[in-house]
Amino acid sequence: MTGTTQIPYLLRAARNEELERPPVWMMRQAGRYMQVYRDLREKYPSFRERSENAEIAIEISLQPWKAFQPDGVIMFSDILTPLPGIGIPFDIVESKGPMIQPPIRSQEQIDQLHPxxxxxxxxxxxxxxxxxxEEVGNQAAVLGFVGAPWTLAAYAIEGKSSKNYAIIKSMAFSEPKMLHQFLGKLAEAIATYVCYQIDCGAQIVQMFDSWAGQLCPQDYEIFALPYQLQVVKKVKETHPDTPLILYISGSAGVLERMGRSGVDFVSVDWTVDMAEARERLGKDMKVQGNIDPGVLFGSKEFIRERIIDTIRKAGSRGHILNLGHGVLPGTPEENVAFFFETAKQADKLLAFSA
Incomplete structure (x- = not known):
């Protein structure tokens, strides 16, 4: 092979090349909606075993690659994975999600954390x-991912998932100095982890600040954005050419601020129209997304229409087609397959529907 065919298609979008169709992958494309994953889960019921036993994690990561041939293959892992390495143990309970005991609530606990x-x-x-x-070669880009400082702090301080984030917000507004110290330590660890993933083979890395959408814009600028910037700055010092993506759930209120984080792509959730997101972020910011995961429960005609609409609004440069969040449990596998097939024929469909 010669020329651009040697470059994974997703990385061509990162280079802002004009493409006939956008590259496509899905958040949570490996997971519970796939029968092969559920079968494996029966054999290995512990999530941490599935994600931290390399052989099992490799097999799970490759399940959607073998089934659908996406343009991006993301490693099967969890955003909490690096926490034990700095002194914060965690577990993931199948019906309850992440559990951190004891939660981080004191200055003494923060002081005891290590690089x-x-x-x-x-x-x-x-x-x-x-x-x-080694498995996908140049046929797809390999993605790594991490949690952002605010979101990891939210899990660590709340001790579990939360609906209102009252405990971390209480710390933010009553003991901000302590929280800032914790966020700074997390940012250092996350930046180290991103660089490590790149050194190990990740060609693009997505940072999930999943819960930063729970902050008002004013507090986003105080407690989330500076630490996203800290991570990005440190990574770009040594790996300036590796594209970084930022995703926030419920990001409509902070979309422009996400663009100030220094990342290469803003991953847009489905609460914002893609054309409006493009306008709000500006012509120089590349985007990912943003189809509602619930669309995959619709008819094939409906799925096709939404794909065409999103691609048309995003334009032919700097767009990775994705969902606005992860694949939902119970999503029909045949609809996921149809999504990928349709996305890869988007150039023909767009011409036909023009």
């Missing part, structure tokens, strides 16, 4: 990413 040494605490990551690169 991340990925080779020591996360050796399985290197095996996973190396194997994925």
């Amino acid at each position: 991340l040494e990925p080779d020591e605490s996360l050796p399985f990551i290197k095996k996973i990413l190396t194997a994925l690169r």
